[in-house]
C-alpha cells in the first residue's frame with residue numbers, strides 16, 4: 001500500500017477523503033452485490049485536479065475507479081476488495097458550463113446529476129431527452145460511460161446519440177478536449193466514441209457537449225392491455241405512423257411484474273379494471289402546441305381496439321395519473337428487491353423477434369421451475385426486455401440464484417445469441433459480465449478491445465478488472 005500513500009501525499013488534502021464512514025458509501029454498489037474496499041475517495045474540483053490524480057496514479061501504478069452516481073447494475077463503479085485501488089468521484093464537478101439555446105446544445109461538467117441537467121435544459125425552455133429510473137442519483141459522466149438507455153430511446157436514441165463533443169483525461173494524465181457543440185465535424189477519427197460505453201476503462205470523462213431538443217408542449221400517456229406479446233411490434237408501428245413518429249416511450253409490463261409490485265405496495269391500484277397478461281405503457285409527445293395529439297391517440301386506441309390488438313386502454317387524464325402510470329413501470333425493480341431480488345437478464349433482440357425470444361426463454365424457465373416468478377418488462381420499443389426470474393418464496397434464494405445463473409441463464413443467453421441479440425442491452429459489462437462478453441461478444445471484438453486498452457492504458461490503471469476480459 002506504499003504506492004497508494006505516495007499518490008495521496010502528492011494530492012491536495014481537500015480532495016482526499018479517508019474517513020471510512022464516508023468512504024464505505026462509495027465501495028458498495030447500488031444493488032449491494034459487491035463490497036469493495038479503498039483507503040480513500042478522491043473528489044477533484046476541476047479538470048486540472050483530475051489530471052493531477054491520474055498522473056500520480058500512473059506514476060505509482062495505482063488503479064483508479066471513476067464514479068458518478070454509483071447506480072451501475074453491473075458493479076462497474078466500485079473498487080476491488082484488495083484495497084489496492086482509489087475511487088475518483090466526479091460529484092464536485094457539477095457545473096453547467098454553457099447553454100446555447102439557438103444551437104440546441106448544452107456543455108457541462110461530467111459530475112452533474114442527470115435530473116439537475118434535465119432541469120437546466122428545461123429552465124432554458126428546451127429538453128434533454130435522456131431519462132432513466134435512476135436519474136435523481138446517476139451523473140452524466142456515468143450515463144455516458146455506460147451509454148445509458150432509458151425510457152426515450154425509441155425516439156431519441158441512447159446517451160451516445162446525444163453527444164456532440166467530449167473532454168477526457170487520458171490514462172497518462174493528458175487531456176483530450178473536443179468540447180465543441182458542432183453538429184457537423186468530420187475532422188479525423190470520431191475518437192470520442194471510444195469513451196462512450198467504456199465504463200471508465202479508457203479515461204475519465206470530465207466534460208460533454210450534448211444535443212437538446214425542443215421542449216414538449218403536449219404529452220399523451222396511455223396504459224394499454226394487449227392480448228399477446230406478439231402484437232408489440234405492429235402496435236408500435238401503428239402508434240408511430242398515427243402520431244407522426246411522436247412516440248417517445250414504449251414500455252412493456254407483464255402481469256406477473258405488475259402483481260409483484262401490487263403485492264409489495266398494496267396501496268397501488270391496477271390502472272385498468274380487467275387484468276390482462278400483458279400491458280404497454282405508451283407515451284407520445286410533441287413540441288407543437290397546435291397539433292391534435294390527443295385526438296390522434298384516441299383514434300389510434302379506437303383502431304387498435306377494433307383490430308383486436310388491444311383489449312382495453314386508458315389515456316392519463318391528468319399529470320397525476322400520468323405519474324401514477326410511470327410509478328408502476330419504474331417501481332418494478334424495487335418490487336423484485338422486496339420479494340428477495342431476481343436473476344436478471346438484460347436482453348435485446350430486434351423488435352420483430354422479441355415475442356419469439358420471450359416465448360422460447362419462458363419455456364426454458366418453466367421446464368426447470370414452476371414456482372419461480374417470471375418478471376418480464378422493459379423498453380421493448382428498442383427491442384430491450386428485462387427477463388428476470390424471482391426465486392420462489394420457499395427457496396433458499398441465494399442458492400437458487402447461484403444455480404439458476406450457472407445452469408439456466410446460459411440457455412437464455414444462447415436463445416438471445418441464436419436470434420442475433422445481446423446479453424447486455426443497456427447495463428454494460430462491469431465486472432459481472434466479463435465471461436459473457438468472452439462467450440457471446442462479436443467476432444474479433446474482445447481482441448480489438450484489448451488492443452485499444454493496451455494502447456491507451458498500458459499500465460491498466462483505469463478501472464482495472466472491468467469490461468475487458470483478461471487474456
Ligand SMILES: Cc1cc2nc3c(=O)[nH]c(=O)nc-3n(C[C@H](O)[C@H](O)[C@H](O)COP(=O)(O)OP(=O)(O)OC[C@H]3O[C@@H](n4cnc5c(N)ncnc54)[C@H](O)[C@@H]3O)c2cc1C
Pocket residue numbers: 030065066067068069070071072073076077090110131132133134137138139140141142143144145146147148149150151198199200201203204205206333426427463466
Ligand atoms: C432504479 C434504476 C433504474 C435504472 N434504469 C436504467 C435504464 O433505464 N437504462 C440504463 O441504461 N440504465 C439504467 N440503470 C443503470 C444505471 O443507472 C446507469 O447505468 C447509469 O448510466 C449509471 O450512471 P452513474 O452516474 O450512476 O454511473 P456509475 O454507476 O457511478 O458508473 C458507471 C460506470 O461508468 C464509470 N464512470 C462513471 N463516471 C465516469 C466518468 N466521469 N468518466 C469515466 N468513467 C466514469 C464507472 O467507473 C463505471 O464503470 C438503472 C439503475 C437503477 C438503480
